[in-house]
Amino acid sequence: MAEHIVSILDITPVTHNVKRFTLQKPAGYAFAPGQATDVAINLPDWKDQLRPFTFTALNEWDTLEFTIKIYDDHPGVTHQLGLLKPGDSLILHDVWGAIQYQGEGVFIAGGAGITPxxxxxxxxxxxxxxxxxxxxxxxxxxxxxILETEFRAMLGKNFINTLTDEAFPGYDHHYVDEVYLRDKVKNYRQHFYICGPDAMVAGLQPIIRKLGGESVIVEL
Known part of the structure; x- marks a missing residue:
């Protein structure tokens, strides 16, 4: 398994608990949108603690980018990532599958599951x-x-937000379940891409198939 030690060039906040990490890009390092790699922090106590993260840059960019939710409720890898500064380094490994585009459809994301x-x-x-x-x-x-303004600019009316713990004008207030999907999706003869918490991904697959969806694509 190849290893690449890369310097952190910049760290910027995306939300109150999500950060964008901009990194050096190793020569010849390539990936497709939706792919991921295993990442470790280049510090003695953390080198063996690998975690999967999806690239949020495009392959043609000169730098790499990860958009990572920081969990500060326990002293894990993302908490440690949140303590890093530009000039620190990460260890990247081989690129692997994750989730790739197969044609037009409905993308369903929960929280940090948006990253692919x-x-x-x-x-x-x-x-x-x-x-x-x-x-x-x-x-x-x-x-x-995450990246509400950018997604709204790219998708317009086809960017639908629902909030589970807050009611706010202009945003739906509902879990993504069978009732919600029946209301929001009329055509099930298209691709469905799902990424989010395990329970959400597992729960939505049989619902989509029940409603007539045949192509359900999840992370590998």
Missing amino acids: FIAIFRQLHKEGKVGNNKLIFSNKTRADI
Whole structure:
């Protein structure tokens, strides 16, 4: 398994608990939108603590980017990532599958599960191929929505936000369940991409198939 030690060039906040990490890009390092790699922090006590993160940059960019939710409720890897500064370094490994675009459809994301879809939509937008793709994004509150402005610019009315723990004008207030999908999706003869908490991904697959969906794509 190849290892690449890369310096952190910049760290910027995206939401109250999500940060964007901009990194050096190793020569010849390539990936497709939606793919991921295993990442470790280049410190003695953390080198063996690998965690999967999805690339949110495009392959053609000169730098790499990860958009990472920081969990400060326990002293784990993301908490430690949140303590890093530009000039610190990470260890990247081989690129692997995750979730890749197979054609127009409905994307359903829960919280930080949006990350594989960031590069996919950025690539589609760059190529002028966003088309009729729809993104249903579920979060607890408005403050949790990652890249809301960018997604709204790319998708317009096909960017649908629902909040589970907060009622706010202009946003749906509902869990993504069978009732909600019946209301929001009329055509099930298209691709469905799902990424989010395990329980959400597992629960939605049989619902979509019950409603007539045949192509359900999840992270590998």
